[in-house]
Amino acid sequence: MKTSPAIPSSTKCVNRSVFLLILCVIVGSGCRSTRPPETAVGPRFHILTYNVNWGGPRPDLAAEVIRASGADIVCLQETTPEWEQFLRRALSKEYSYAEFRQSKHRAGGGLAFLSKTPGTEVAYVPSNTGWFDGWITKFETAVGPVQILNVHLHPPFSERGSVVSGYLTTHGDRLREMQRFYSLRKADLPILIAGDFNDVENSPVLKWLKTQDMANSLPQFDRSTATWQWKYGPITLKRRMDHIFYSPELNCCSADVIRAGASDHFPVEAVFTRGKAATMGKGNSYATASQQAELDSKGDPALGQEAQR
Numbered sequence: 649m650k651t652s653p654a655i656p657s658s659t660k661c662v663n664r665s666v667f668l669l670i671l672c673v674i675v676g677s678g679c680r681s682t683r684p685p686e687t688a689v690g691p692r693f694h695i696l697t698y699n700v701n702w703g704g705p706r707p708d709l710a711a712e713v714i715r716a717s718g719a720d721i722v723c724l725q726e727t728t729p730e731w732e733q734f735l736r737r738a739l740s741k742e743y744s745y746a747e748f749r750q751s752k753h754r755a756g757g758g759l760a761f762l763s764k765t766p767g768t769e770v771a772y773v774p775s776n777t778g779w780f781d782g783w784i785t786k787f788e789t790a791v792g793p794v795q796i797l798n799v800h801l802h803p804p805f806s807e808r809g810s811v812v813s814g815y816l817t818t819h820g821d822r823l824r825e826m827q828r829f830y831s832l833r834k835a836d837l838p839i840l841i842a843g844d845f846n847d848v849e850n851s852p853v854l855k856w857l858k859t860q861d862m863a864n865s866l867p868q869f870d871r872s873t874a875t876w877q878w879k880y881g882p883i884t885l886k887r888r889m890d891h892i893f894y895s896p897e898l899n900c901c902s903a904d905v906i907r908a909g910a911s912d913h914f915p916v917e918a919v920f921t922r923g924k925a926a927t928m929g930k931g932n933s934y935a936t937a938s939q940q941a942e943l944d945s946k947g948d949p950a951l952g953q954e955a956q957r
Contacts, residue, residue, distance in 0.1 A: 682869050685902035691790035692901065692921045693720045697842040697890060699800070699876075699913035702726040702756020706910035711738040713909045717917055720764050721787055723842045725780075725800040727758035735762070751781060759783045759798050759843075770795055771832040777802065777821065782829035786837065791922045794898070795834055799843035801825050801853065822846060823853045830860070838897035838923070844913065845891050854891070862893040865903035865918040873905040876913050890916045898923040 696719035700710050711734070714722055722743070724731075732748040739746070743762040749772060751757025757780045761767055770784040780800040786793055802821040822845065833839050841862065847853050849867060858864075866888075874886035890913055894900060903918035 682867075682871055685869060686899075688901045688919055688921050690921060692919055693789040693791060693794070694917065694919045695719060695721045695723070695796070695840060695842060695892060696906075696915050696917040697723040697725075697798075697844075697892060698909070698915040699725040699844040699890065699911060700727060700731060700909075701911035701913065702728050702731070702758075704728070704730060707731060707734045708738070709908070709910050711735060713906060713915055714739060714762070715742055717906065717915065719917060720789065721796065722760075722762040723796065723798040724760040724762070725758075725798070725844045726756050727760045728756055731758070732760065735760070747785070749781065749783060751775075753778050754780060757781070757800065759800065761785050761796070761798065763787055765789060770834055773829050773832055775825075776828070777825065779803070779825075782825070782832075784829070784833055786834070791898070791920065793837055794920075795837045795839050797829055797833065797839060797841040797843075799826070799829060799841060799845065801844065801846045803846050819847065819852045822851070823856055826853045826856065830857075839895045840898070840920075841893040842891070842916075844889060846889050848888055857893050861896055863896075863900070865892045865894060865900040866905070866916060868900065869903050870905065873907075874914075875905055875916055878912055890914070892916055892918045894918075894920065894923075896923050 694717070696714065696717050698710070698714065700707070714735075724735075727735075727748055727750075729750060732750075736746055739762060743764060745761070745763040745765065745767050747767065747769075748758060748760040753775055759781060761783070765788050767785045767787045770786050773782040773784070775781050779802050783798045784795055785798070786795045802818055802825055804818050826841075830841070839862075841857065845851075845853060849864070854864065873888070875888050875890035877884055877886045879885075892903060898920045899922065901919045901921055903916070906915040906917060909915065
């Protein structure tokens, strides 16, 4: 009688780890309300953030998504020299300003800004953890000068490469990275923070930003759409890990996820006008972190985390 070959214990461990990770990311959608998009009146600017995936899947699709969005400023993560070469050529007519920085620590750890208006570097912050850098650039927008911090925070991997323990133990790493990057901003300028945070709405790093009177744009208009997805057999893992935060000097008119492209991440875009904090601060119930925190206390946030068979 034949017997089935034994499954190696290492395979069993991997399968258990994957199962635990899937359990971690299965989170039900919340029921909190959103607000309708505003029609921007007067000066406005449009920003898009996109982790393109350093492996280079269909760069032509990425370029088309960026072009079709019409964004004034684009923040990119996971760029490489090959991505730089392609995007400079493909989008030169749309974006006169294009700056790329490659990571000295990680292959595919580059950052980039594309813009229709000039930019001036405020600070480039090399990683002190061996992961990804941070980059702050000031842009002359239609609403005045605005600085943008482009981030790709510590991924949910432990030092030994474990996904499960990394998911559970690296929240503090991302918080410390953000605090370090944020400390080098110009305090007298409005700021946006955009990129791949590798973390979700109720995480320490996002909660800390709200204590700095920063507001998260996307949950105001969409509480559930994931910005990252990955297929594992019959399971599709989904999380909301890409965000655009802004200071009270700015008002967010709209924000959404663009479900397009070939990356494991989807682009996130938002439109901003001058904020009411600078003129009549009480007019916008979503402009300040304290008001958003009050909303947060009324229910669990929809993190966009789910698994679908």
